[in-house]
Amino acid sequence: MYALADSALMLWNMGIAAGLMLGAMLVLRPVLLRLLTAQQRTWLGMLGWYGTGMINLFGLLGWVHILPVTFRDLITPRTTGRTANELPAYLPVDYRGTGEYVMALPGGKAVWVELTDGMLLVLGVVWLAGIAALSIWMWRRSRQLKVLGRQGELLDLKDPGLEYLQGDRDTAVRLCRGLPTSFVYQGGEKMDGKRYDMIYLQAELSPQRRELVLRHEWNHLRMLHSWMKSWANLVLVFWWWNPILWAAYYYFCRDMELACDEKTLRDLEGGEQRKQYAQTLVELASGKMLWGEPLAFGEYGAVARVKAVIAWHKPQWWVKLGKWCAFVLVFLFFVGGPRNIPFLPEDVVWKWQQADIEVELSEDWTPAERWMRVEQDGDMALLAKDTAGKWHKMSYWCSAWNGTFLRMSDWETMLGTPNLTGAQQGLW
Structure with missing residues (x-):
């Protein structure tokens, strides 16, 4: 059941990505009508239809990251893994039964949603029924x-x-x-x-x-x-x-x-x-x-x-060249990425709370303050300030596959005061 739910959520994530990419092309259409030929706009549209409809091709195009910022960078709040060709994950992709999950909006904002087995079952049935109904209708029209x-x-x-x-x-x-x-x-x-x-x-x-x-x-x-x-x-x-x-x-x-x-x-x-x-x-x-x-x-x-x-009218050669240059730039803007962001900070905190890990403390010092900070790559850093005012750090790696935590280091004494921006106190 959970594997089927994860597969459905992954496919729905791709449907959202397809809508965002093709929707951006619609927004840019007044400009593209002037910059590109109709055939070039058709090829660009195929980037949306093929590039998001074929998951393997979506990942392959992710490696073509030439421009400093691409459209996929802008719309990808997190990914399903830690490599550059992973899929965007707006909806949660690690379903483990009824409970609260983090939905990620483009831009990185987290929204908590309640998911249940019954809800996903109903949505899945409606989705498959719609596919079947439309397929039959279009097949009959084509056959006629x-x-x-x-x-x-x-x-x-x-x-x-x-x-x-x-x-x-x-x-x-x-x-x-x-x-x-x-x-x-x-x-x-x-x-x-x-x-x-x-x-x-x-x-x-x-x-x-x-x-x-x-x-x-x-x-x-x-x-x-x-x-x-x-x-x-x-x-x-x-x-x-x-x-x-x-x-x-x-x-x-x-x-x-x-x-x-x-x-x-x-x-x-x-x-x-x-x-x-x-x-x-x-x-x-x-x-x-x-x-x-x-x-x-x-x-x-x-x-x-x-x-x-x-x-x-038949265009001049310099007009053709200009349109091809514009097409290459627009094409490169819509490929590349998404960024390898396997988690939002809320994801990692939620997974940590679910894991209920007992942290071992050093016998040499006693914590006066306890902080948790989620690193940019999704790793976890536990920070502790002892009674003498010194800071200590322990790192955990969070698996993008099943959300488990692996301790990467023992407690290390820090030379100065850590950056506590975005850190949360008292979660361990």
């Missing part, structure tokens, strides 16, 4: 679109105007009647013993509109957006309880559409085709957002996309 798309007829890629697709032997296109919007599925169908990336196009489109929509959807496949959205979708379902992730998911999908528009505009020749592309967006990009897996041309965000298409 797939079934509708597979009823279409295969398009011959040797037709005039499709020369750019003829070298892509992993992609197939179907023309489908009655589709609400055109969309793609990476690895969507298996035909002749081979799995193809599928593009499903509305058969009602005029040939001119069809070519533009096809280019857009094909660029989604080339840029691996379908895989990106699938993973973000999985993270969203897993941590459905975090409202920040829903807002971040919406803008992440919008950035993918804007990035695909930019790529398509670079592929088109001449201003007339780009003008027609903007007109196609006005006509077709007015549908509701698809919260499931497929990427669709008609997803919500027509106004922003049309404005971006109209304002688009």
Whole structure:
């Protein structure tokens, strides 16, 4: 039971970290819209979705600490261990039954909360039920679109105007009647013993509109957006309880559409085709957002996309260089850390009180004052002032795994008066 509770608390900690990171990107979005391209914002978003959704990758990115201060430093009040690649621990991760525990807020403030077996059981059941409900709902929506798309007829890629697709032997296109919007599925169908990336196009489109929509959807496949959205979708379902992730998911999908528009505009020749592309967006990009897996041309965000298409122009080399420099700086700001802070002072004091350790005193002196100080690395220092006015110190190491204490030194006589800032009197 306790192991399951610890695992759930650890995963919920990651959901909080994901919300903080992606939420910060939302706050910075007005600035990022000017500094970065849509594709760079998509990659930055993937840092939030992959970097927090994959625990091993989160730890690996923690070693890339180049800037003096990173975002993870700012939001990590404590960690689950003592190495630089440990996970943030906002919620307690060492559950040992009903009682009071320390919840750590970003900035290091401690909040005492009461946790019970029944409370964690209810929260766990609600969490898993939400995952199951959302998974079933999104699976049914995706399945309905797939079934509708597979009823279409295969398009011959040797037709005039499709020369750019003829070298892509992993992609197939179907023309489908009655589709609400055109969309793609990476690895969507298996035909002749081979799995193809599928593009499903509305058969009602005029040939001119069809070519533009096809280019857009094909660029989604080339840029691996379908895989990106699938993973973000999985993270969203897993941590459905975090409202920040829903807002971040919406803008992440919008950035993918804007990035695909930019790529398509670079592929088109001449201003007339780009003008027609903007007109196609006005006509077709007015549908509701698809919260499931497929990427669709008609997803919500027509106004922003049309404005971006109209304002688009091929950037100068120095503009590209500036945007890449800005991207590297922003990327480095969101990686690195978190700091190795296994405990808050309140954690160590609480663990000490639970351990009920009997401290051995020296026969050479008698304590007149007893103090306890928690060091920055989470170790414990017991301080004693004897009747002659001299100070003595004994050190304990607190395990980040099970909270046990190991004596690191015997009593040592200090040369001067210790720094008692943050120390507490009479706890031993």
